[in-house]
Amino acid sequence: MNKKPLAFRMRPKKITDIIGQQHLVGEGKILSRMVKAKHLTSMILYGPPGIGKTSIATAIAGSTKVSFRTLNAVVNNKKDMEIVVEEGKMSGKIILILDEVHRLDKAKQDFLLPHLESGLVTLIGATTSNPYHAINPAIRSRCQIFELKPLTPDEIIIALRRAITDKENGLGETPINISEEALSFVAHACGGDVRSALSAIELAVLSTDQDEEGSISIDVAAVEECIQKKSFAHDKDGDGHYDVLSAFQKSIRGSDVNAALHYLGRLIEAGDLVSISRRLLIIAYEDVGLANPQAGGRALDAIMVAERVGFPEARIPLANIVVELCLSPKSNSAYKALDAAIDDIRNGKMGEIPDHLKDAHYSGAAKLGRGIEYLYPHNYENSWIKQQYLPDRIKDRKYYVPKLTSKFEQTLASVYEKLSKLSK
The missing domain is CATH 1.10.3710.10 (DNA polymerase III clamp loader subunits, C-terminal domain)
Structure with a gap:
């Protein structure tokens, strides 16, 4: 039996095997055109965990006739990179797939840069961090940057069906009967993380006994125990965190109560009371402002109660103030007036x-x-x-x-x- 995890075994071998990311690998899209033209440029693939960044990098490289090697910017040292470069010199060109490229230190970066410049090494970096924030400009400026998206539930189901029926790399050696409800549950519960979905199905299969006919039946109850809860698709220091905070404020500014409560729920699930509190105070003065001058004080009161009682009860005063801020009239006149004054000052319009x-x-x-x-x-x-x-x-x-x-x-x-x- 193959001991490697199912998610590893099911990695796409060529670009046509990739599920999802059609904005990049679909017919006529940029990565497909690169592969078809047999001309890859250095690139950085970024997006949330488990969506196949390294797999896509491998599939792209595997779709060419150029040798490729995979390293990790943290685990592998400069000597490992020197070996890759020497191999490239022998063949004339090499593709380096570099996981966690945002963790590349200065010594490794300085070593790679001239080889990227000369074209000897084509870098395909993979990272969960926004390259514009986390990657050194010297590397970033030499790479095309492509954002990968979480897979949709329908795309996750395609990946799961493929794994269940694949006899060579998947679970197809054993007949598996899995209900549509179970597939749908995993596809929605994994939060776009295909690796998590495949791991859940693999665990469900391995932990379920075969029936008298030698097949395995998987229902919702079986996969519920195997799928890890994905309450939040980012950590407090990740780029996704700031995306949720941005969506939270913009939903309140736009008076959409339901959206604001949704994003508040995400932040609560992440346990991030500090960011919630800071953002609510900003919203009270930036977006509600003079239209409801009491909003600032009421927001502060709600925050103080939330801090005093802690989670889970803290969600109650937070829900109250979010609904109030959403449905309050809005005005940004005061701080916009100040911004206009500051703009004059910075442009020398002052006088005695x-x-x-x-x-x-x-x-x-x-x-x-x-x-x-x-x-x-x-x-x-x-x-x-x-x-x-x-x-x-x-x-x-x-x-x-x-x-x-x-x-x-x-x-x-x-x-x-x-x-x-x-x-x-």
Whole structure:
């Protein structure tokens, strides 16, 4: 019996064996065109675990007539890479498949770079990390970057059926009767991770006795025990984490309660109260803002309760504030006004502070004309008096543009408009 894991045995040998990733390997797509033209360039394949990055790299390399070797950027040392390069010199060219390419240290990188430049080595790197964040620019600039997607449930089912019937590399030596419900359950529960799905089916088969006719029957109950729960498709430091946080905020900003609760659920399943708390406070001020000024305080109250009680009860105040933020009117007018002011400052649009506003709390200030003509607003009716506050150069500049999405900001807007007219 082949002792290697089923997922390893079922790796595609050529590009036409690849399941999924049709945006890259489908007819007429970039990787298919490369293989057909027999002209591979160095590339980096990235995406979540278990979707076949290394398998696809191997299939791509195997579809050419060029020798290829597989190394790991962490496990293998510079000497291992030197051996690969020497082999390439003998044959004229070689493909290096490099797992965890984002972990490539400087010594290995410096060794590889000239061989990538000369074309002696064609690198196919595989990583779960976003190359634009995790891979050194010197390597990244010499590679095409391709993002791989999690497989759909339908694609997972194709992979499972192939493994069940394959007599050479799969489980096809033994008749296997698996229910459609069991296949569907695994395909949905694995979260797009084909390796996890294949491992679950393999364990279910190996742990189930044959019947009198020598076949094995697999139902939902059997695979439920074998599939590892995939509650979250990333860790707290991974790129997927920030994608979920981004989707969380954008769903609240877009007032989609159901989507916001879905992404909140993902973050809760990851146990990441810190990121949830920080993002909720940002949302309360960035997206809700002046449309519901109480949102910031209420968000902080909910966060304090969540921190005090911890999970699983923390989900209750978090759910409350997420629904409230979703359904609150939205306004970004305040911070957008500040951004406009900062933009002027960074572009040199400032000017001299008017003398009457300058500090006058020191001896000799009056001789310099500091603060002499300043009018103290509290000495006047309604605590307001017309005077210039902005520098001459930008005295007519307006940054604040009210959003009339709530009664509160409508009130602010009416005061703002009245004062603007009086100031002319």
